[in-house]
Amino acid sequence: MPIYFFWGDDDFALNRAVSALRDRTLDPDWATFNYDRIPPEQSDGITQALNQVMTAPFGTGGRLVWLVETTLAQRCSEELLSELDRTLSAIPDTNVLLLTSSSKPDGRIKSTKLLQKHAEIREFALIPPWKTDQIGEQVRRSAQEMGVKLTRDAVQLLANSVGNQSRQLYLELEKLSLYGASNSQPLDEAIVASLVSNYTQNSLQLASAIQQGNTGKALTLVADLFKQNEPPLRIVSTLVGQFRTWLWVKLMVESGERDDREIARMAEVSNPKRIYFLKQEVRSLPLASLRQTLPLLLELEFSLKSQGGDPMPLLQTKVIELCQLFVRSAQA
Structure with a gap:
């Protein structure tokens, strides 16, 4: 298939796939003549890409036209849609049109439906840290x-x-x-x-420290994450996912559900065998405390998105509040 659409936030995996596609499409001796990388800031980039991909390659090998960070799967004028429709079905077999985007294609719009018809679409999304x-x-x-x-x-x-x-x-x-x-x-x-060095999992360790009510350890982990340049919103995303999973498991257990597969389905845990360990983790956690974590984390997410300045104090303050939920429950 001469048309590919790669999308997702895993830049490294996506770029590796781009390199592999380039290597198998181009003859190294003719790559300079047959490779076009069109950046998103080029105003006529889409039109140029569609014109270039219809041009026969020079020498041996194929031609690769790469439209970087395209918005075609988010918005597309009727005029451009017509041009896209004419081109996609007529691209020579020797040529490859590659479109990449960090954003998920909008399946409701006509251009995305057209790409779904003609292109091989591959997702390169980072796996949520809690999965x-x-x-x-x-x-x-x-x-x-x-x-x-x-x-x-x-x-x-x-x-x-x-x-x-x-x-x-x-x-x-x-x-x-x-x-x-x-x-x-x-x-x-x-x-x-x-x-192997330990690069990650600190966000999950942070969640564990919070549910233990260990404020000192939690704040140390926050500092470590900032030293590793971990984006604050990614830290919050991991905490939301972990506490949401714990909350669902606790809710299902307290409601009397015994089927691990059903608990896994409701908690969106793909491997039911993990439920045994999750049950152990939530056994001593009060349901009321778990319920209060998500509103606090959503407040933190909103504050990080809406306020400028140093995010460290915001994260530290909310982590202390979260730890206090479980310190109070342990003392009760």
């Missing part, structure tokens, strides 16, 4: 693709260390690949622990 089973699966799949043999415990440790950061995962797997090149046995947890 640890999906992160583990991503690590296992990536290791397999790169030929790195890992034990089950090693996969889990690597997932805990890199979280949803695909760039770090790739770099660590490259390192492990070099180490294991002369070893036919799968690399175990001890080897991974000695070679």
Whole structure:
């Protein structure tokens, strides 16, 4: 298929896919003549891309036209839609039109429906940090693709260390690949622990510190996250996801539900086997305290989005408030 639409916020994975597509489309000797990267600030970029992709390639290999950060799947004039409709069905087999965007395509508009008809659409979204089973699966799949043999415990440790950061995962797997090149046995947890740095999971550790009412540890983790340049809104997003999961599990358990699959469905946990561990985590947590966490986190999210200045004091204040919910419940 000569038309591709890549979208999502995982820039590293998306750009790797772009590089792979470029490598298999272009002849290196003729790439200068057959490769067009059209930036979003170019006012006539879409029209130029559609014209260029209809041009026969020079020499050998194909032609690749890349429309970067396009808005075609968010808005499109009728005039441009007609031009798009004429072009997409007539692109030569030797040529490739690539469209990329960080935003999700709007399935309601005509241009998106047209792209869905003619293009291969691939999503490159970062896995939410609290979906640890999906992160583990991503690590296992990536290791397999790169030929790195890992034990089950090693996969889990690597997932805990890199979280949803695909760039770090790739770099660590490259390192492990070099180490294991002369070893036919799968690399175990001890080897991974000695070679891999712990980049993430601190947001989940922050959630655990809050539900323990451990204010000192929670504030230390907030400081660590800022030192690692973790975006404040991403920290809040992780906390919202984790506390939402805990709240749903607690609600279902207290309502008398015993079917782990049903609890997993309601809590949006893809692996029902995780429910056993989540039940242990929420066993001593008061439902009333869990209920109060989400409004506080939504207040924090609103404040971070609407106020300028240093986000650190906002996050610290709300983390103290959240910890107090569970300190009070423990003392009651």
